[in-house]
Amino acid sequence: MLAAVLVISSLSALFGMILGYSAIRFRVESDPVVERIDNMLPQTQCGQCGFAGCRPYAAAIAEGKADINLCPPGGSGLLTALADLLGRDAKPIAGKVKEKALAHIDENSCIGCTLCVQACPVDAIIGAAKQLHTVVEAQCTGCELCLMPCPVDCIRMIPIAQDLNTWKWPFPMDTAADRLCLVDLARPASAGSGA
Numbered sequence: 067m068l069a070a071v072l073v074i075s076s077l078s079a080l081f082g083m084i085l086g087y088s089a090i091r092f093r094v095e096s097d098p099v100v101e102r103i104d105n106m107l108p109q110t111q112c113g114q115c116g117f118a119g120c121r122p123y124a125a126a127i128a129e130g131k132a133d134i135n136l137c138p139p140g141g142s143g144l145l146t147a148l149a150d151l152l153g154r155d156a157k158p159i160a161g162k163v164k165e166k167a168l169a170h171i172d173e174n175s176c177i178g179c180t181l182c183v184q185a186c187p188v189d190a191i192i193g194a195a196k197q198l199h200t201v202v203e204a205q206c207t208g209c210e211l212c213l214m215p216c217p218v219d220c221i222r223m224i225p226i227a228q229d230l231n232t233w234k235w236p237f238p239m240d241t242a243a244d245r246l247c248l249v250d251l252a253r254p255a256s257a258g259s260g261a
Contacts, residue, residue: 097128104121106148107123107124108137108207110187110207127148133160135156135158135160166226167223169208169213169221171191171200178193185212190202191212
């Protein structure tokens with residue numbers, strides 16, 4: 067019995083040293099810019115940017131293969147932060163920017179097929195097969211990926227009511243140049259017009 071314990075302990079220590087050495091020797095350094103961009107993205111993995119997730123989109127932005135305005139869930143705040151980080155001009159978000167909404171499942175129509183559970187990238191829908199499903203509102207990102215697979219159309223998006231916690235001041239747009247315009251509030255509006 068003691069021999070078996072010693073053999074297993076020594077094998078565990080040997081494999082631990084091999085794994086520790088491998089972690090140091092074969093470490094792959096990632097690009098710190100990609101890490102910073104990925105940390106800024108909303109991590110909804112919704113695919114609205116045309117990439118499989120936020121990490122591939124961050125890598126494409128860092129390599130210059132994708133524009134910074136392809137993430138509607140991030141909104142104008144993300145766009146401004148990415149423009150500041152990368153030294154690029156801020157542009158309007160590509161595609162249709164929808165108001166924030168949460169998924170809601172009609173309990174009378176849900177058949178418990180679990181297709182919406184499988185489609186949700188952030189596990190905001192809970193429920194079991196042939197049981198009622200529900201949405202955890204605190205986790206729902208409003209990506210709408212659960213709408214398409216539902217065979218009975220019992221999921222609908224409900225806009226988030228505007229209150230002091232959810233309202234944000236909209237950025238003014240320079241429609242002639244088709245870009246965001248950050249207003250200098252310290253300078254009067256008439257000073258730039260030459261009046």
